[in-house]
Amino acid sequence: MILLKNIHKTYASPGRVSHALAGVDLDIRQGEVFGIIGRSGAGKSTLIRMLNLLERPTQGEVWVGGQNITRLGEPQLRRFRQGVGMVFQHFNLLRSRTVLDNVCFPLRLAGLSRARRLERAHEVLALVGLADHAGKYPRQLSGGQQQRVGIARALANHPELLLCDEATSALDPETTQSILRLLLDINKRLGLTIVLITHGMDVIRTVCDRVAVIDAGVIVERGDVLDVFLHPRHPVTQSLLSESGMDAEGWREMAQGIAGRLIRLSFRGESTVQPMLSRASRDLNLDLSILQGSVSRIKDTPYGQLVIAVQGDAAAQEQLDGVFAGAGVECEVLRP
């Protein structure tokens, strides 16, 4: 649905040139939730703003729905933008207007009659759970409710693409979860493509299908969220995961005083919750010590990773490897 081809963005000010994006290629599929994560200043905002040309690339092409939007003239671009919703970190609501007026605003720009504006605005307010708040002003709402208004406004014109610019960064963890659940629900129910940028791996884990990690204007890693979480390759990805409490290397400190073969097991889906280790330990007469472990969910899929030390005879160890292979559990030998 979206194709970025060799995007560069350079900001030049007297005495300083900043390469915000330095050759980004990206392919985002119809109907997926795609996350872009990176540290402050990495280029996330610049990148997401390329997708509706709020920023123009210095070089490169942006293709959305089969058209090269960098080639569109102003009137066509305005029409194109009506099919793209955007949600902002600080909501960007008109404070002197009611919730209903805020949601009607893009519908008015699209030229809808008053009756159709009202009908559609009530419809999207109901969708985001704010049917009873239409007559209130933004200041009378909590941050989470204001963001729901922002989402309703973004959905008003039936977009096929929703861009979320740090949509949950100003919210507490519980409200963040409720907004993320809403985004997931919208993605499933309406089938629209969502692209979001965030600092937080938890946001990626909760809602995204695929992720790209950006650093200094370059995509340094990308893939299915499950693959990237289980096997992060780039140091920036590893440190972002570790800061979110998903450290893959903590076992190293523990391993020195522990005898036996060290293995890392990666579970996906059903195998995550099977009593595989206790059975194998009993049946094969092996001693297992867990040096590190986590079990969690990526969207609806359980996943987990365990680092264990295994002691016992060599034949039993070989059989153990067979048990894991048979159950579809990835097994990586960290120390023979």
Ligand SMILES: Nc1ncnc2c1ncn2[C@@H]1O[C@H](COP(=O)(O)OP(=O)(O)OP(=O)(O)O)[C@@H](O)[C@H]1O
């Ligand atoms: N309008 C601008 N003029 C000059 N430099 C800019 C401009 N916008 C962004 N930059 C620079 O481009 C780089 C990328 O900025 P960008 O805002 O895209 O990063 P970010 O990852 O979104 O950061 P944050 O998480 O802090 O919002 C930074 O070095 C920034 O200083």
